[in-house]
Amino acid sequence: MKNFRPFPKYGGTKTAAITVVVGAFLLTGCTAANDSPSASSASGAEILAENGLDGLDVRELVETLDAIPLDERTETLTTSITAEAVTLTDQHEHTAEVRLPSNEIYVSVAPYRSQTHDCYYHSPTGCLGELRNADVAVTVTDATTGETIVDEEMRTLDNGFVGIWLPRGIETSISITHDGQTATSKLSSVDDDAQTCLTTMRLA
Template sequence: MTTPISRRSLFGTIGAAAAVLFIAGCSTAAPTPAESAADQSLITELGFEGMSAKDIITELDTLPVAERSTQLMASIRPAELILMDATKREAAVPMPADEFYVSVAPYVSQTHDCHFHSLTTCRGELANQDVAVTVTNDKTGEVLVEESLRTYDNGFMGLWLPRGIDATLTLGFDGKSATQSLSTKGNDDATCVTTANLS
């Protein structure tokens, strides 16, 4: 019988690892869907039993950086959330059928390459900052988001958007602005956007 991992040990202090990950950006060791073994018992051990992908993402992406686990890798793909523990066991949780998650880290002077968002390692430049956000459906002109959002402690902000669209993201911060194209159409579309340069 496996012993459940406590939430306290899972979300222990990152310490020096946080500084390394900040410099390196998102980890390149994130699992791919093809490698994922559907070990659903892992979800229970990680403390996520009964939670949807949306619930898990909200919990992990909004967690203070100092409480993020070094024992967990969580990678957001368009179709699924992939969880991997320190022993490299993996489990996949399906994403909502009608919603697509995009995590955005606007920046002024420092960024990193990223395509699929890692909930435990990705760090952006502007942590805990208020940013004006507008998202518009390119085809219909419908404004999907128009509000001030505060970046999480990891420097990212999360957007749940309709699937199957092309959209334009406009950001405003400290008198600077950025415009970014988004797509929620395919299984290779980015869930991590780190190219919105505020200028």
């Protein structure tokens, strides 16, 4: 029997650059395509340290944020993940931006049966899927070559999502199965503004 785990591992670098930029924004829940991060006058390292996230590489940072239990979410920290970076904003609207690996993109997928929501950029501290802590089988295939990229038995996180690291620059097909029901969808990592939050996979 396979062991269940929340995140597939697919290569990737262990370093991340923290970039401080100008402006500010506040995220509430999931984000639409035009809600891309802009942000901050505070020290990015300071925000990470204040939230116990310093010392993590970018993959560890993303996965730690996505795995935060719902009852530990706080209004003092909001987050967003685009194809380019993970952005954290504190209660003062100061923002830290950590670039994603140059060869990978992180996509969060929330399969559902009856309830979903619109989403384009994933917010680990805001998005909520229907199937929380549920066992699922996930398969991701390269649409061009037919190569299987992910073939895992996983468990959705407390926020109802599974997180998947994909190589950049490919078109894929994703299939998720839960309790004998399956959903399939296209999933792209081609563009710099590629979708990182997939909430349209209805199990049937």
